[in-house]
Amino acid sequence: MVEKEYRHIGKSYLRKEGQEKVTGQAMYIHDLELPGMLHAKLLHSPHARAKILSIDTSKAKALPGVKAVLVGEDAPYLVGLYMIDKRIIARDEVRYQGEVVAAVAAIDEVTAEKAVSLIEVEYEVLPAVHTIDEALEGKILVHEDINDLDYMKGVFFPQPDSNIASWNTTKKGDIEKGFAEADLIVENEFTLPAVAHAPMETHVSVAQADPYSNKLKVWSSSQSPFTLRDMLAKAFNIPRKDIEVVIPYIGGGFGGKAGIHIEPLVAVLSKAAKGRPVKLKMTREEEFNQLPTRAGMRGRIKTGVKKNGKITAFQAYYDWDSGAYADYGVNVGKTAVYSGGGGYEIENAEIHSRTLYTNKVFSTAYRGFGHLETHWSVERQMDIIAQKLGMDPFELRMKNILKPGSRTLSGEVIYQHTGSPSECLEAVAKEIGWTGYQTKEERLEQFKTGKVRGKGIALLQKAPAMPTNTSTGAIMQMDEDGGVKLMIGAVDMGQGVNTAMAQIAAEELDIPVEKVEVSWEINSDKHPYDWNTVASKYTLMGGNAVKKAAQDMLRQMKEVAAQVFRAHIEELAHKDGYIYHIKHPDKKIPYNKLSRGYVFENGNAIGGPLISHGVYTASGLTNLDPETGEGLPALAWTFGAHGVEIEVDVETGEITVLKMASAFDAGKVINKKLVDGQVIGGVLQGIGSAILEGYKFSSDGTLLNPSFTDNKIPTAKDAPLEVVPIYIENEQVDGPYGARGVAEHPMISVPSAVGNALYDATGINFHSLPLSPENVALRIAENK
Amino acid sequence: MCGEHGNNCFVHVDSGLPPVGLKCVVNGEEIQACVDPTMTLLNFLRNELKLFGTKEGCGEGECGACTIIMNGETVNSCIILAVEADGAEILTVEGLAKDGELSILQQEFIKMDALQCGFCTPGMLMSARALLDRNPNPSEEEIKEALAGNFCRCTGYIPIIDAVKSAAKREREELK
Ligand code: FES
Ligand code: FES
Numbered sequence: 007m008v009e010k011e012y013r014h015i016g017k018s019y020l021r022k023e024g025q026e027k028v029t030g031q032a033m034y035i036h037d038l039e040l041p042g043m044l045h046a047k048l049l050h051s052p053h054a055r056a057k058i059l060s061i062d063t064s065k066a067k068a069l070p071g072v073k074a075v076l077v078g079e080d081a082p083y084l085v086g087l088y089m090i091d092k093r094i095i096a097r098d099e100v101r102y103q104g105e106v107v108a109a110v111a112a113i114d115e116v117t118a119e120k121a122v123s124l125i126e127v128e129y130e131v132l133p134a135v136h137t138i139d140e141a142l143e144g145k146i147l148v149h150e151d152i153n154d155l156d157y158m159k160g161v162f163f164p165q166p167d168s169n170i171a172s173w174n175t176t177k178k179g180d181i182e183k184g185f186a187e188a189d190l191i192v193e194n195e196f197t198l199p200a201v202a203h204a205p206m207e208t209h210v211s212v213a214q215a216d217p218y219s220n221k222l223k224v225w226s227s228s229q230s231p232f233t234l235r236d237m238l239a240k241a242f243n244i245p246r247k248d249i250e251v252v253i254p255y256i257g258g259g260f261g262g263k264a265g266i267h268i269e270p271l272v273a274v275l276s277k278a279a280k281g282r283p284v285k286l287k288m289t290r291e292e293e294f295n296q297l298p299t300r301a302g303m304r305g306r307i308k309t310g311v312k313k314n315g316k317i318t319a320f321q322a323y324y325d326w327d328s329g330a331y332a333d334y335g336v337n338v339g340k341t342a343v344y345s346g347g348g349g350y351e352i353e354n355a356e357i358h359s360r361t362l363y364t365n366k367v368f369s370t371a372y373r374g375f376g377h378l379e380t381h382w383s384v385e386r387q388m389d390i391i392a393q394k395l396g397m398d399p400f401e402l403r404m405k406n407i408l409k410p411g412s413r414t415l416s417g418e419v420i421y422q423h424t425g426s427p428s429e430c431l432e433a434v435a436k437e438i439g440w441t442g443y444q445t446k447e448e449r450l451e452q453f454k455t456g457k458v459r460g461k462g463i464a465l466l467q468k469a470p471a472m473p474t475n476t477s478t479g480a481i482m483q484m485d486e487d488g489g490v491k492l493m494i495g496a497v498d499m500g501q502g503v504n505t506a507m508a509q510i511a512a513e514e515l516d517i518p519v520e521k522v523e524v525s526w527e528i529n530s531d532k533h534p535y536d537w538n539t540v541a542s543k544y545t546l547m548g549g550n551a552v553k554k555a556a557q558d559m560l561r562q563m564k565e566v567a568a569q570v571f572r573a574h575i576e577e578l579a580h581k582d583g584y585i586y587h588i589k590h591p592d593k594k595i596p597y598n599k600l601s602r603g604y605v606f607e608n609g610n611a612i613g614g615p616l617i618s619h620g621v622y623t624a625s626g627l628t629n630l631d632p633e634t635g636e637g638l639p640a641l642a643w644t645f646g647a648h649g650v651e652i653e654v655d656v657e658t659g660e661i662t663v664l665k666m667a668s669a670f671d672a673g674k675v676i677n678k679k680l681v682d683g684q685v686i687g688g689v690l691q692g693i694g695s696a697i698l699e700g701y702k703f704s705s706d707g708t709l710l711n712p713s714f715t716d717n718k719i720p721t722a723k724d725a726p727l728e729v730v731p732i733y734i735e736n737e738q739v740d741g742p743y744g745a746r747g748v749a750e751h752p753m754i755s756v757p758s759a760v761g762n763a764l765y766d767a768t769g770i771n772f773h774s775l776p777l778s779p780e781n782v783a784l785r786i787a788e789n790k
Numbered sequence: 791m792c793g794e795h796g797n798n799c800f801v802h803v804d805s806g807l808p809p810v811g812l813k814c815v816v817n818g819e820e821i822q823a824c825v826d827p828t829m830t831l832l833n834f835l836r837n838e839l840k841l842f843g844t845k846e847g848c849g850e851g852e853c854g855a856c857t858i859i860m861n862g863e864t865v866n867s868c869i870i871l872a873v874e875a876d877g878a879e880i881l882t883v884e885g886l887a888k889d890g891e892l893s894i895l896q897q898e899f900i901k902m903d904a905l906q907c908g909f910c911t912p913g914m915l916m917s918a919r920a921l922l923d924r925n926p927n928p929s930e931e932e933i934k935e936a937l938a939g940n941f942c943r944c945t946g947y948i949p950i951i952d953a954v955k956s957a958a959k960r961e962r963e964e965l966k
Binding site for chain 1: 805836841842843844845846847848849850852853855882883884886887892896899900901903905906907908909910911912915933934935937938939940941942943944945946947948949950951
């Protein structure tokens with residue numbers, strides 16, 4: 007195949023906003039001040055589950071400088087993405103420690119804080135649901151009204167009189183027959199705790215709500231300008247045209263700022279404060295306590311295999327400890343039924359994914375969207391199976407790996423252009439010099455030195471979890487210098503979408519990248535629609551929309567130029583900022599001469615300002631069959647693999663990641679530098695999940711580590727000594743230039759690879775995350 | 791305005807305590823003010839001097855987003871009081887570029903793609919600046935040590951470490 011030469015695609019352009027970010031000019035909502043702006047503070051429930059008997063706000067209201075004090079009765083609005091189950095301020099009952107029970111807006115933060123401290127609440131503490139098993143038992147219901155909750159039907163399946171927010175299933179082939187055919191059946195349980203997204207900028211919003219009309223303006227550190235507008239419209243029952251959402255720079259999201267969070271609360275405060283703008287900035291403690299997490303999960307897996315390693319049956323129960331509200335949690339759970347078997351060909355499968363309500367801080371989307379969790383289970387299970395079969399875990403994987411002609415769990419056929427998991431796995435195995443597990447003797451030799459090394463590999467896959475009709479648009483306008491202003495609905499939170507889209511626009515128009523300005527600060531009144539900046543889907547979808555907008559722009563220019571040249575439009579082409587006649591290339595008009603229409607020598611004008619647009623909508627997607635899980639859930643799979651070498655201190659249990667090789671079938675890399683950034687950053691976030699992070703709760707459901715002191719995230723010292731990103735490019739047929747998304751993927755399967763390397767190093771199989779020094783040291787000591 | 795310190799005087803009294811006089815130099819500019827004795831230096835810089843480049847990531851001295859350089863040393867400005875800066879010389883991210891030109895360190899941050907969301911970047915730059923000021927040729931270990939108090943959730947640190955390394959090299963070569 008001849009490689010197509012591109013002018014901009016595949017080039018490592020520097021991010022467009024770099025200068026603003028290194029000079030301190032980049033403005034975030036944290037920095038936003040508006041005339042008359044008030045500051046909000048919140049009162050949180052100290053109990054995991056309790057009845058609110060009474061709330062006395064009289065002292066708070068009497069404090070000078072206080073402009074609004076609200077409790078649940080004052081804000082009778084329900085929100086929810088898929089299950090409409092959450093009040094913006096708790097009413098009658100609290101369901102997790104940290105839930106908001108009252109909110110204050112005052113002239114400054116100190117006054118607001120003081121007012122909060124003057125609110126008196128009387129609770130009757132109730133027994134709570136703390137664990138997955140208690141949730142499944144269903145003796146206590148987190149939502150006693152679960153049968154009456156409104157939800158997205160046909161996609162999610164809440165179970166009556168239970169704590170099961172959704173029970174999704176896959177049934178493929180004949181599971182009984184599959185297990186009967188197996189030579190070996192391996193059963194394991196894997197767990198991992200809830201973790202925090204920990205964006206460096208906490209959630210923060212400013213809202214201004216006109217007290218005399220429906221008009222509402224919200225500035226938010228959010229990934230979801232349009233979903234947010236949608237949810238606000240639904241919650242307040244007001245038309246979308248009355249809501250304006252503005253999103254400038256945001257200080258990290260990772261899924262935690264998708265959907266709707268503190269925005270409606272700030273809106274009602276503003277309305278109550280007679281329309282003065284109100285700012286609510288979460289403290290780091292609130293970020294841990296009140297705002298959603300990645301759910302904890304338990305995976306119980308049973309795999310049947312032949313002696314030769316071929317999987318004959320796969321059964322899994324994934325139970326998600328998803329906290330008090332469903333939010334994105336049910337959709338995370340749903341991914342397990344079409345992706346929870348890993349990147350393998352499985353003929354007979356049965357998967358149950360249950361998203362459970364518990365009395366804990368609730369869960370939401372987090373980079374990887376369920377896949378890090380299910381892959382922790384699947385990829386550890388693969389290694390354990392290999393050990394039992396006495397097989398190289400690389401061979402076992404290759405034996406079962408998805409390849410052209412295979413069908414996924416939901417019945418989708420894999421082609422070469424879907425991407426190649428085996429090429430990824432082979433690449434990382436080669437990069438780390440994988441030759442199979444070390445022997446017992448080699449391990450014992452190493453133990454004498456006090457430090458043991460080991461290698462591990464793991465496969466990964468993910469497809470964006472998106473509604474079947476997900477769509478996006480792009481608007482392009484040409485200026486009088488022949489440059490273009492591009493408006494898209496995606497939020498650039500550092501992943502570099504604006505830079506990548508500028509490259510695509512410049513490629514299509516054949517102009518320098520510097521001539522494309524992607525308009526920052528998304529404003530839902532002005533920018534074109536995009537579903538959400540989530541799911542690593544924008545490169546594919548937005549890239550196509552931008553391509554089409556550029557093509558529409560070229561068509562418009564050619565239409566005018568055709569009149570100027572008295573030629574057919576088919577006879578015109580473009581190059582380097584000109585429209586020219588293909589037979590007479592010296593007949594050419596620069597773009598800038600067409601930007602406001604063309605003016606003939608005598609003054610006659612034709613054409614007009616050049617404004618074009620492009621849209622892209624997912625096509626062919628279906629809801630999954632409720633029983634079998636069959637269907638087409640997403641536009642594109644991205645496959646990948648990690649190979650890791652670690653060193654473990656036998657005494658302290660401390661793991662050092664020496665080298666991480668990470669390969670992804672990106673289809674086509676638009677900007678290597680930016681994608682490298684996603685890989686290196688994602689890998690370290692994965693290492694955080696692997697060895698450091700995790701929520702700890704007391705027996706009464708109180709979060710014990712709501713701060714960076716006790717809920718650590720990786721620092722520079724935890725970075726691997728070396729990360730080697732590798733890109734495989736099997737082009738995606740419907741991707742722009744063949745590209746598909748890779749932003750979330752680097753995080754997936756990092757814990758699995760580290761866990762597998764930990765076995766290689768120590769001979770011990772770990773089933774629970776995090777692989778923290780305490781946990782590792784303890785197991786090593788037990789095994790001595 | 792308290793009437794004693796002219797235009798540069800700010801009084802924003804939250805605590806009800808009498809305001810305290812404060813003189814310092816911020817990014818080369820002399821500042822005279824009287825402030826609430828309970829106000830943090832971070833709030834003074836942001837809310838009073840309107841220098842919003844310095845960020846707040848935790849307010850508890852844990853994350854380093856608020857790092858500034860005071861008398862040559864990095865400090866977490868969220869956990870020290872404005873009044874402690876009396877007589878001090880302070881450098882914030884806004885003071886790194888000179889005469890409309892980015893410093894070498896800033897240039898290398900851009901070149902190495904040492905930032906994504908950019909929220910940690912101002913604090914990170916200040917920790918790196920202080921390191922290079924006291925050690926123009928730091929080892930990788932020393933860089934990691936110097937940056938260990940600055941969290942970054944986006945980049946995985948490696949590009950930041952690379953940026954500091956190459957800035958150190960360039961500064962040694964170009965700023966003799
Ligand atoms: S804001 Fe000062 S250390 Fe986090
Ligand atoms: S660039 Fe986002 S936290 Fe560092």
